[in-house]
Amino acid sequence: MVTLDFQTIGFAAVVLATLMGALLLLAWAYVRSETCLIFWGVTDLFCAGSVAVLTAANGRLGPNVAPFSNGWLLTGAALTYCGMRAFDRRPITLPIWLAVIATPLFYYIACVLFLPNVNDRVVLYTFICCCWFGGSAYVLAHVPSYAPAFSRMLVALFLAGMCTIQVVRLAGSLAGFRPLGGDMTSEQMAWTFAAGLFFTVGLNFGGMFMVLDRMASCDELTELSNRRSLLMGASALLRSALASGRPVSVLLVDLDHFKSINDRFGHRTGDQVLRAFAQVARKLLRRGDLVGRYGGEEFCLVLKDAGSDVACVMAERLRRQVMDDLREVEGHAVEATVAIGVASLEAGQRVAGIDRMIDAADHALYAAKDGGRNRVVLAAPLVTPQPAAPHAGGAAASTGVA
Structure with a gap:
């Protein structure tokens, strides 16, 4: 012993x-x-x-x-x-x-x-x-x-x-x-x-x-998930959604004219704007949702059990809340707004991976910017390409759009 x-x-x-x-x-x-x-x-x-x-x-x-x-x-x-x-x-x-x-x-x-x-x-x-x-x-x-x-x-x-x-x-x-x-x-x-x-x-x-x-x-400035952590969590959430046949949505958010805010008010105020947006995004999240800093002034939200209707409502709520809460930061009238691209996978649908959803949300985000910013744009429905039956001549075709 x-x-x-x-x-x-x-x-x-x-x-x-x-x-x-x-x-x-x-x-x-x-x-x-x-x-x-x-x-x-x-x-x-x-x-x-x-x-x-x-x-x-x-x-x-x-x-x-x-x-x-x-x-x-x-x-x-x-x-x-x-x-x-x-x-x-x-x-x-x-x-x-x-x-x-x-x-x-x-x-x-x-x-x-x-x-x-x-x-x-x-x-x-x-x-x-x-x-x-x-x-x-x-x-x-x-x-x-x-x-x-x-x-x-x-x-x-x-x-x-x-x-x-x-x-x-x-x-x-x-x-x-x-x-x-x-x-x-x-x-x-x-x-x-x-x-x-x-x-x-x-x-x-x-x-x-x-x-x-x-x-x-975590991102040091905003204390949200960084890009690597966000993508890992988003991939896991998507796998769970595909296994259960439940919907999931991705929101890609860009702060409008952020460079102008930095130029006019300084990078310190710009950092405070990023922190303020992070606080707004946290408050709107539901349990099980994800949010992270995707890069620069871009943020990504992944909404669990949310089809296009729910995702667009939450995106619009986020857009309005940013307008209200980020009118003034550190005594400066920054009047910050956001453009949001939304990509949704409806219940029972399939998609190749989270990258495909983010790409679709990114295209919708560019459409929101081209449309004048400070708006929400929904991406075209996601459909997984299906293998096509061989034609008589031996050629093969595939369908699918994002």
């Missing part, structure tokens, strides 16, 4: 957690836009501090040592939740900050003054952990339609697993099972450190995976 030395594993856990925290903070210093790295880095430092307290006490869980050490861990759990919110650019409101500060204070005071029984302390600690870890998983599970989902769902499942372990522990404590309390052996403490280190490393790798996934998949 494998045995672990308490002092050795404790020292290793402190060093690794401190190193991971420092690396995350250094990563934030390099990528200042990812404030979530600050929260996760500080979380590692709190975990390192907690283990350092227990290691310095040589594993002796006195009446004040365990509550003090666990309070640091609970602070780390609370900061993990804050980091997940920061990852989604959600505000850390005053009530959340107050809850973060109150968590270790409440736990320590409750344990020292009101909860001398170890079981009661375990119930309280586990309940608080469940709240913070469950909240973190909940934040990640609600994926914005324009955000990469794979990495965050992996981390959400990891957090849900941690929460499940805490729930099982909570149920056991409530049922009266004796927890590992003040009579833990050095080896049991070492295994506890090892398990905690595993979860800490897992969360660190998961968090960095999410950040790198977003950096590789």
Whole structure:
């Protein structure tokens, strides 16, 4: 049977957690836009501090040592939740900050003054952990339609697993099972450190995976999907539509006279116009739809379960919303408008690939520009070319238009 030395594993856990925290903070210093790295880095430092307290006490869980050490861990759990919110650019409101500060204070005071029984302390600690870890998983599970989902769902499942372990522990404590309390052996403490280190490393790798996934998949200026990520998602959505026989539509959007906006008001204002359009597009998206920056001032929307009628209504709604919301940007009367080309695949129809739909939407977009801009144009119906029967003379013909 494998045995672990308490002092050795404790020292290793402190060093690794401190190193991971420092690396995350250094990563934030390099990528200042990812404030979530600050929260996760500080979380590692709190975990390192907690283990350092227990290691310095040589594993002796006195009446004040365990509550003090666990309070640091609970602070780390609370900061993990804050980091997940920061990852989604959600505000850390005053009530959340107050809850973060109150968590270790409440736990320590409750344990020292009101909860001398170890079981009661375990119930309280586990309940608080469940709240913070469950909240973190909940934040990640609600994926914005324009955000990469794979990495965050992996981390959400990891957090849900941690929460499940805490729930099982909570149920056991409530049922009266004796927890590992003040009579833990050095080896049991070492295994506890090892398990905690595993979860800490897992969360660190998961968090960095999410950040790198977003950096590789999102346009930095608008925070929409970049072209590569958009086309991958659009291809998957089209395959799903073809398999189920449901409609799908592509909208190709171009900001009218965008070069003129840059020339008249400067590139800073032009960037703000692009960001403002991205916000408008996000608000109009339904669950399951995709939006991304296709290139320059062109954007692409892929509408799930939307035939030509629905797509044209949504395109017209987008056009009008842009006119209303982008009249003035940063105090400048930019009067921004958009031209939109729409290509739709109706229910039961087939098409060779997403490139064919984008080409059709592009032709419709050029027609919208030629027609005076600030308008929506629907492309001709898409039909997949069918192999023709051979003629008597041996020649073959094919039909199909886009």
